[in-house]
Amino acid sequence: MPYNAPEGTADMLPAVARLWRTTTDTAAKLFSTYGYEPIDTPLFELTEVFTHGIGEATDVVGKEMFVVRSGENYKRALAAGSDAGLKAKQKLSLRPEGTAGVVRAVVQHNLVEQGAAPAKLFYAGPMFRAERPQKGRLRQFHQIGVECLGASEPTADAEMIIMLMRFFEVMGVPAKNMRLLINSMGDDACRPAYRESVREFILAHEDEMCEECRRRADTNPLRAFDCKNENCAHVMEAAPKIVDHLCDDCRAHYESVKALLDAAGISYVEDPTLVRGLDYYTRTVFEVQVTEGMGSQSAIGGGGRYDGLAETVGGRPTPGLGFALGFERMVLALEAAGALSEGSKRVDGYIACVDQSVRPAAFDLVCAARDAGLCVEMDHQGKSLKSQFKMADKIGARVVVILGPDELAQGKARIRSMQKHTEKLVDIDAAKRLLSQFGGQLVGSGSTPVNIDAVFSFENDDKE
Structure with a gap:
């Protein structure tokens, strides 16, 4: 019986793989103009990097994260009934997102x-979440993301959103077809009191809320704003809004970000219910949605500021912000807009052999x-x-280069234009001498490869 790819995963066949390469190349070129450099981190990290960074109360950590154990450690945990006896370095998880790593x-x-100057970094690669597979939501999916560590000014927020x-x-x-949503999540000076007011609101309306939102009242009440239950969404419309509870510093930061976006001609919608799904966000948060053709999975990218995250992974206080796009x-957004161009494989020529005797010359x-x-x-x-x-x-x-015994005896080859x-x-x-002038000019070397017409267009050749 033939095997299929695991549920919630998809093979990147050549056309999609080419598009992925084009996408990452485009990102690298654009992001570099903003001063960003590439970074690659492991596909798995110590589990504590995510539990401390993202937050144990989040759905990502609590429900969706894939744990990784060696065969021996798996047996130990199985025999003990839990992995509590394992050392921290033996508890690993596949990365559900890129920022924490x-x-x-x-x-x-x-x-x-x-x-020093801020560290401006970008990455691209697979992420893993044990979600219910559906269109636009896979268990292994691919993200491109950027992170800026060491910048606290609102200009950094605006720059990232514009990028x-x-x-x-x-x-x-x-x-x-795009809609940019923005909001402020406040910081440690103003968010705790706001969080408590939302918690009290949920408890006061718990008979109208779903079981998940009632649970979130004590673990992560702000996530109730993101509940997909229509009744919960209706109830939360009347909940306290963070913009009414921002401290002076957070309000000034938020107003500056909006002013910079206005000056840059970037349209946006203020959404006081936008909270994003991870605990590390502070102050500015943003999300890009597609307005048609995407159904419930309309978000194609987003991010925000996380000024306290470095401390949670053992570093000194360092402001940070970033985004990730799926x-x-x-x-799907490109398909919905009729703008998907996968690109075709570039094939300059084909060397055809009339018989086996010319195969060495063809090779x-x-x-x-x-x-x-x-x-x-x-x-x-x-x-x-x-x-x-x-x-x-x-x-x-x-073009097709045809090598036959008769032509080869004369040092010739027949060239056919397929167009x-x-x-x-x-x-x-003569063709080989011209090719030798371009030797080593392979893709990725920084040089422009020779055009095949430049090799095989000789004015003095005999035509048939």
């Missing part, structure tokens, strides 16, 4: 020295072309010449 890395490696909006626009999500959600020409940065293919299955032409057409090769349906003879040695 990046902040841990910043603290561990002291990337924000006292008085996120610019990215979606560059990727092709129409601006008219690749799979963004793809030599293939190697020379690839060393010059061209994408070329040849037959590895002993197909007939007719079948080779069909394959070249199927993969979208621009113009014309043929000509070219000198193989």
Whole structure:
């Protein structure tokens, strides 16, 4: 019986994998103009990084996080009935989000020295949550995120929001299809009292709330604003709003962020119920939603400020903020807008063999072309010449180089343009000399690969 991918996961087949590569390349190019550098952290961390950073009362930690145990430690926990006997370093979890791990890395490696410039970092990769699989929500999903540690001014908040909006626009999500929501979560000076007022409101209306929201009253009352139960949402419309309880510093910060967005021409909607799902957020929070075609999974990216997170993972007080965007959600948004362009595989040419005697010469020409940065293919299955032409057409090769015994004896090769349906003879040695001039110009080297037309367009060649 053939195996399928685990529930809640999806294979990145070539077309989607190419789109993922294009997306990450676009992010790297755009984010670098804002001063961001790449970082990669492990796919799993000490569980405490997430329980302390994200918060044990959150759904992400309490319900959705995948724990990781070695075979031996799993047996020990099974025999003991719990993993309480394991050391902290033996308790690992797959990362459900990227921020906590990046902040841990910043603290561990002291990337924000006292008085130094902020650490501006971006990452891309898979995240893992044990959610109920549905469209736009997978158990292994892919995020692109940025984190800025060491910046406290409202300009950093506005810069990050603008960068996120610019990215979606560059990727092709129409601006008219997006809605930016913003809010302030306050800080340790004003949020505790507000949190208590929301808790009291929930308890006063507990007979109207779902069981989950009643539980949240004591663990994480602000999450009730994000409940998908229609009745709970209706009740919470009358709950106290954080904007009415902000301290002077938080209010001034929030007003400055809005003024900067206004000056930059960024449209937004103030949403006093926007709380995001993680405990570490303070002050500015934001979320980008798609207004049509996405159903309940309308959020495609978001983030906010987390000025106390570095301390929870053992660092000194360091202001921070960041965002993450979901690749799979963004793809759905592009599809809904009719703007999805997966891009096709680039195939410059195909080297076709008339018979087996020319195969060594064909392989030599293939190697020379690839060393010059061209994408070329040849037959590895002993197909007939007719079948080779069909394959070249199927993969979208621009030209076909035909090597036959008679032409090869003259040092020639026959070139056919698959678009113009014309043929000509070219000198193989001349083509190789030109290819050698571009040797080493492979994709990713920083050089522009030679165009195949520059190799095989010789004015003095005989035409047939």
